[in-house]
Amino acid sequence: MANNPSRLGKGLGALLGGEDLTELRKPVGYINKQVVSAETKPQDTSDVLRIPVGLIEPNPYQPRMSFDNEAMQELCESIRTFGLIQPITVRRKGEKYQIISGERRYRASIMAGMDMVPAYIRDASEQGMLEMAIVENIQRENLDPIEVAMSYQRLMEECRLTQEQMADRVGKKRASVANQLRLLKLPAKVQHDLKVGLVSVGHAKVLLAVEDPATQEMLCDLIVKGGLSVRQLEEKVKALDKEPSSKQKEDPGTLPEMYYRLLENVGKFFGENISLRRNRDGKGVLTIKFDSDAQMEEFMKALDQR
Numbered sequence: 001m002a003n004n005p006s007r008l009g010k011g012l013g014a015l016l017g018g019e020d021l022t023e024l025r026k027p028v029g030y031i032n033k034q035v036v037s038a039e040t041k042p043q044d045t046s047d048v049l050r051i052p053v054g055l056i057e058p059n060p061y062q063p064r065m066s067f068d069n070e071a072m073q074e075l076c077e078s079i080r081t082f083g084l085i086q087p088i089t090v091r092r093k094g095e096k097y098q099i100i101s102g103e104r105r106y107r108a109s110i111m112a113g114m115d116m117v118p119a120y121i122r123d124a125s126e127q128g129m130l131e132m133a134i135v136e137n138i139q140r141e142n143l144d145p146i147e148v149a150m151s152y153q154r155l156m157e158e159c160r161l162t163q164e165q166m167a168d169r170v171g172k173k174r175a176s177v178a179n180q181l182r183l184l185k186l187p188a189k190v191q192h193d194l195k196v197g198l199v200s201v202g203h204a205k206v207l208l209a210v211e212d213p214a215t216q217e218m219l220c221d222l223i224v225k226g227g228l229s230v231r232q233l234e235e236k237v238k239a240l241d242k243e244p245s246s247k248q249k250e251d252p253g254t255l256p257e258m259y260y261r262l263l264e265n266v267g268k269f270f271g272e273n274i275s276l277r278r279n280r281d282g283k284g285v286l287t288i289k290f291d292s293d294a295q296m297e298e299f300m301k302a303l304d305q306r
Contacts, residue, residue, distance in 0.1 A: 048087045048119065048120060049121060050116040050118055050119075051097055051118075051119050052116055053114065053115055053116070053117055055096050056090060056097050056117060057093070057097070057098050058099055059098060059101075059103055059129070061129060061134075072107065072108055072111065073111075075104070076108045076111040077112075079105075079108055079109055079112040080113070084105055084109050084114070084117065087102070087118040087120055088100075088117060088119045089102055089119065089122060089132075090120070091121070091122060091123060091129060092121065092123075097121065098129075100122065100129055100132050101132060101133055127159050131155060134151045134154070134155050134170075135170055139170070144194070145183055145194055145195070145201050145204070146191050146195040147195070148180055149180045149183045150184065152166055152180055163177050163178055163181075179205070183204055185208065186207060186208065187216055187217050187220075189220060190204065190216055193220055193223075198223070198224050199220060199224065202230040203223055203228075203230055203233055206230060206233045207219060207220065207233075209237060215240070219233065219236060219237070222236065259278065263276060266288065269295065269298060269299040270289070270290060270299070273289035273291075274286075274287065274289070275287045
């Protein structure tokens, strides 16, 4: 080494001497553990078995709804060169095997021309399968923010989990899960732009502070067309807060008489817990806050008697 000191100063390329190592890296294989049918019983479920692609079916609980073509092609090329290094996980279902996790790897393996896919086989109920699929995807795949939020929501609804339980499942703080779920409250246009990467999660958090959906959409358009940073968006929102809205400009005295009668009649049941907003175009919002089912039941009886 002392006889060739300059060689160390040329980086790893110099140390390798320009040698092509492709031939040294053979695709991984699982030759002696092939499944020929779904009836084959592995001795050990921790074994990696080679399953014919025709015996494998996709996971209906797959939270990922789209796969990036470029990323899939890159994975496909990697599999062609090195094989599928990380096996997928499946469960038996009738005469076939259903994917629990690894659908992206499975699809890329088919693209690469593989007729056998290495897999772990494990037992899983449908609920357990759903949980495993979502948790595995959230932790190991680059789901977009909306896919993550929808996965959280689905797992909470179908498996009846609280936010605390959900956070425990995915190894996140409860506040992080709650903030992710809030993204689903945004208008469809904003959710779309967040999903395809036109706006960031930082932008979305700022938009969530705006109550009016139409304003959220207009601000979203500004982000996309003007390339607003999160900081610039925050300044826009602050400026909007300082401007009197059309609702604030509206003179309460200009409300048609029928609205005053409505407030008076409904106010008999809910007191001050009723508010009404109306713009010059006649559009508005009537809000009623009630304290109990009994209070609402009394109101409904009064309506029925009319």
